[in-house]
Amino acid sequence: MSEPVLAVxxxxxxxxxxVAIEKLSFQIQRGEVLGLLGANxxxxxxxxxxxxxxxxxxxxxxxxxxxxxxxxxxxxxRRLNSSSAYSDLxxxxxxxxxxxxxxxxxxxxxxxxxxxDLLEMFEIAxxxxxxxxxLSAGENTRLHLCKALINDxxxxxxxxxxxxxxxxxxxxxxxxxxxxxxxxxxxxxxxxHNMLDIEEVCDRVLFMHRGRVVADGTTQEIIAKFxxxxxxxxxxxxxxxxxxxxAPAKETAAV
Amino acid sequence: MSLHVVYAFLLRYLxxxxxxxxxxxxxxxxPLMELLVWGSLTVFLNGKAGGQVPQFVTYLIGGVxxxxxLFRAQQGVAISFLEDVWTKNLNxxxxxxxxxxxxxxxxxxxxxxxxxxxxxxxxxxxxxNFNFNVFTMKWALVPYFGxxxxxxxxxxxxxxxLILRFGQAAEALAWxxxxxxxxxxxxxxxxxxxxxxxxxxxxxxxxxxxxEGMRATLDHQPFxxxxxxxxxxxxxxxxxxxxxxxxxxxxxxxxxxxLTRVTSH
Ligand SMILES: Nc1ncnc2c1ncn2[C@@H]1O[C@H](COP(=O)(O)OP(=O)(O)OP(=O)(O)O)[C@@H](O)[C@H]1O
Ligand SMILES: [Mg+2]
Numbered sequence: 001m002s003e004p005v006l007a008v009x010x011x012x013x014x015x016x017x018x019v020a021i022e023k024l025s026f027q028i029q030r031g032e033v034l035g036l037l038g039a040n041x042x043x044x045x046x047x048x049x050x051x052x053x054x055x056x057x058x059x060x061x062x063x064x065x066x067x068x069x070x071x072x073x074x075x076x077x078r079r080l081n082s083s084s085a086y087s088d089l090x091x092x093x094x095x096x097x098x099x100x101x102x103x104x105x106x107x108x109x110x111x112x113x114x115x116x117d118l119l120e121m122f123e124i125a126x127x128x129x130x131x132x133x134x135l136s137a138g139e140n141t142r143l144h145l146c147k148a149l150i151n152d153x154x155x156x157x158x159x160x161x162x163x164x165x166x167x168x169x170x171x172x173x174x175x176x177x178x179x180x181x182x183x184x185x186x187x188x189x190x191x192x193h194n195m196l197d198i199e200e201v202c203d204r205v206l207f208m209h210r211g212r213v214v215a216d217g218t219t220q221e222i223i224a225k226f227x228x229x230x231x232x233x234x235x236x237x238x239x240x241x242x243x244x245x246x247a248p249a250k251e252t253a254a255v
Numbered sequence: 256m257s258l259h260v261v262y263a264f265l266l267r268y269l270x271x272x273x274x275x276x277x278x279x280x281x282x283x284x285x286p287l288m289e290l291l292v293w294g295s296l297t298v299f300l301n302g303k304a305g306g307q308v309p310q311f312v313t314y315l316i317g318g319v320x321x322x323x324x325l326f327r328a329q330q331g332v333a334i335s336f337l338e339d340v341w342t343k344n345l346n347x348x349x350x351x352x353x354x355x356x357x358x359x360x361x362x363x364x365x366x367x368x369x370x371x372x373x374x375x376x377x378x379x380x381x382x383x384n385f386n387f388n389v390f391t392m393k394w395a396l397v398p399y400f401g402x403x404x405x406x407x408x409x410x411x412x413x414x415x416x417l418i419l420r421f422g423q424a425a426e427a428l429a430w431x432x433x434x435x436x437x438x439x440x441x442x443x444x445x446x447x448x449x450x451x452x453x454x455x456x457x458x459x460x461x462x463x464x465x466x467e468g469m470r471a472t473l474d475h476q477p478f479x480x481x482x483x484x485x486x487x488x489x490x491x492x493x494x495x496x497x498x499x500x501x502x503x504x505x506x507x508x509x510x511x512x513x514l515t516r517v518t519s520h
Contacts (some may be wrong), residue, residue, distance in 0.1 A: 214489030
């Protein structure tokens with residue numbers, strides 16, 4: 001197997017006494033979509049922040065394209081991108097202006113064409129000259145995804161990309177994520193609270209609970225392991241039961 | 256440092272200002288009001304004294320213009336940063352290949368642009384309405400303006416660092432910082448009119464020497480190289496300290512996991 005685009009090894013992160021992430025280990029290969037699942041506060045966004053060099057791990061290692069995102073921040077960030085429900089693009093600029101600024105930051109060749117293609121792909125080409133702050137939540141999310149793809153990233157981190165999308169658009173976004181992953185052969189880390197997302201988009205799922213990985217595998221494997229009907233039920237079972245010391249957490253660490 | 260990143264941010268500011276005429280008005284509004292107040296006061300005092308009042312009243316107009324340079328430079332850096340906090344764009348920038356230096360440089364360059372616009376308007380209006388010609392100071396203006404710009408950027412960096420560290424709660428403070436130092440900086444009166452302890456503070460600020468120098472130059476005294484040297488030396492110290500604090504706040508944000516949450520506390 002070639003070198004993984006992302007390799008996380010025994011990642012630990014504490015905030016004061018609170019352990020946000022404990023012994024998190026996983027890898028993402030080129031062309032693979034890994035879903036990161038877990039209840040509110042499970043540590044998903046913290047994990048993403050660490051991969052993006054925004055949060056320093058308490059211990060453990062992260063390698064993106066074989067580099068440390070904390071020390072080789074700029075080199076790493078040039079080759080990845082992310083979209084998060086926690087950030088926004090400046091509301092007072094036009095849609096194309098926002099994308100154009102990011103195209104310049106990432107030094108995208110032929111940026112005008114690139115922007116046109118991306119807007120077309122997410123079916124928001126007609127919004128090109130709209131004020132960003134006037135977009136609906138769903139349109140805004142798609143604009144974020146355009147920004148996230150503007151530099152043809154080799155690794156894409158998506159934190160709840162389908163939050164606030166209507167079912168039809170959510171479906172489109174899932175298909176686009178799939179298509180991008182296939183066509184460009186990039187690695188994707190994907191968090192969502194939407195189980196349909198997870199089942200449809202992710203090749204493999206990592207289930208986090210209170211900072212620890214409690215399940216790891218394809219959705220079918222996980223559903224079978226927990227003896228449930230679907231991911232929704234697995235989710236509820238893990239989160240309700242809370243203490244799952246007996247769960248197959250140990251054997252999953254090394255992937 | 257990558258120039259294309261600096262260019263990207265400058266482009267952003269350009270988009271912002273060309274889209275929004277109210278911002279351009281804001282740029283000119285405050286210095287204009289201040290000029291009108293102080294300028295009219297000058298005219299009034301001159302009239303009362305039947306032209307007997309020495310030229311020190313023109314210090315006031317000079318002070319307004321010089322102060323505005325410092326203030327605009329601070330704002331250029333601080334407002335550019337706040338712009339990203341307000342619009343929740345900071346996260347996008349932290350995860351983009353942008354070095355702090357590139358980001359700051361863009362803010363500084365943009366600050367120069369803002370300063371140039373505002374100060375040009377002031378200079379023209381002061382000449383037209385109050386018979387105040389800033390160019391009587393000739394080439395001395397170059398080091399004066401330069402030193403004020405430097406200190407403005409330094410204060411801008413400190414303001415940004417404050418917001419980065421304490422979140423939006425520190426925003427009001429970031430606006431207030433220039434005014435916090437204004438009394439000790441002796442913008443409108445000489446250093447020796449301050450109480451002893453005030454003079455001590457004043458002497459630690461690089462801009463104090465510039466305002467003192469401006470008054471001396473307006474009085475046709477010879478240029479004081481010692482004062483300028485002192486101002487530049489202090490500028491270096493302040494700037495190094497501000498850059499250190501800025502870098503430290505960024506680093507501590509990463510350690511404490513606060514960078515992802517600058518907008519939300
Ligand atoms: N800077 C911080 N200081 C203190 N605690 C923090 C900090 N950042 C995160 N936490 C805590 O760490 C835990 C993990 O938070 P995180 O945002 O990673 O969760 P999440 O899995 O993304 O949740 P959600 O599904 O709600 O987005 C939470 O309990 C949160 O309160
Ligand atoms: Mg989250």
